Amino acid sequence: MTDILIDHPVAAAVADGTLPGRVWLYSNYHCNLACSYCLTESSPRSPRRQLEAATMLSVAEQAAELGFTGLGVTGGEPFLLPWLPETVRAMATFLPVVLLTNGTLFEGDRINRALLLADHDVALQISLDSHRPDLNDLARGEDNFAKVVAAVPRLVAGGVTVRIATTTAGPLDDPGLDPLRRLVTSLGVAPENHLVRPIVRRGRADLEDLGVEAEARDIPSELTITADGAFWGSFGPTVRSGRLDTDLLLTRTVLPLSAPAQALLGVVSGMPAGNDTNLGIR
């Protein structure tokens, strides 16, 4: 149990809801897939832009000290990093972790790496966009659907908490998603652990003319740590035509975490309420 620095202005801001409780970490930018709406243009050829394991642990520890209430790890595909499960397990001793993955690297014995996270305060969030393999794989790549629907029940049976995230270009309450909702339930994932969210028009989605327009104030102001610096929101450190977007960059300094957290608090305090709830970005 980490002692919270209760007198720190960031801790006070998290406690009163001025700042969101979750800190995101982009563990890496490269990915075994190349999805059409990817915010970071991730693919097997992407520069890795990788955080060190020690940095991720320090972020977790200092986030807990500053009163943050949760961590998120995303990429790229985090499971491409061989040391990731052990690092995330250690991070979860400080705060609960949501770990985003495409779920396609768990075939055969490789699922044992994900099963290391069972019975720890870690939830795997796996992407699945359609109940139809052809539609799902159109955006996410060949055999994606088959690999995910094979992996999820094995993970659930192994004691891993699994959430399913669906990214859609349509309305979030589209009845056309009902078959997918039923599929998710049949895989052993509770309905409350199925998130449906819009495509945000940044990164590759912007180049592909996809998704909803969102300004900074529309994007949840979750502190987001990358190898390139700290950003406003997990939708901040996007990549377009190979170049990192810096419009939502807060600081290049990531540790001590209080430095970017203070910068974020400064910006949040001077910004009017956004449209994030209406856009469904949360």
Place this chain on the structure above:
Amino acid sequence: MPRIELPGPEQAPLTTKLYFAGGDPGPIVSALAQVPELLAPTLAFVGAALGPGAAGIRYKEFAILRTSALQGCRYCIHAHTTVAVDAGLTPDEVRGLRGEIPLDAAFPDEAERTLLCWIDAMAGATGPIAESAWSPARRWWPDHLLVELATTIGATLFLNRFATGFELPTSPEVVDRLHETGFALDIDPVQPEGELVRD
């Protein structure tokens, strides 16, 4: 061409957007915007060190333009040639600071010459300053003024290396002013004058 990318208004980080609100903030601000947490404190320091102070703009420009000439910083020489002209320095005084004519010829006032000799020793050499530069300056100038100008020289040295190292471009407006006022864009290397370093 600059050696680094200079973000425009669209890619300017959140905390730096204010500096871009009035249009192009110039290459130094644009470059610093790449590290947002450095921008405000650096500009605060540079603004305090180079801006109005007890020393007065004439002596500030002595320090800034002479330091820039000794360092061979084209960007800062260009920019502060126009600032010095606007501050009321004569064309010969500006040429003297730029090293195009001897300081003795440009500055008949003995007190000012001692100050320029001290500036040359501060900005144009390493090691402790020669007594022949210190003693005359101390006769004419109070400690606080030398401290203020030392800070101006230090901030200018930082800007000189920053602008020269990254090859920041002179703005077209400054180039036009230099043409209008008859000052050259190309400047030969300048050697400091007098004995600079104590043995």
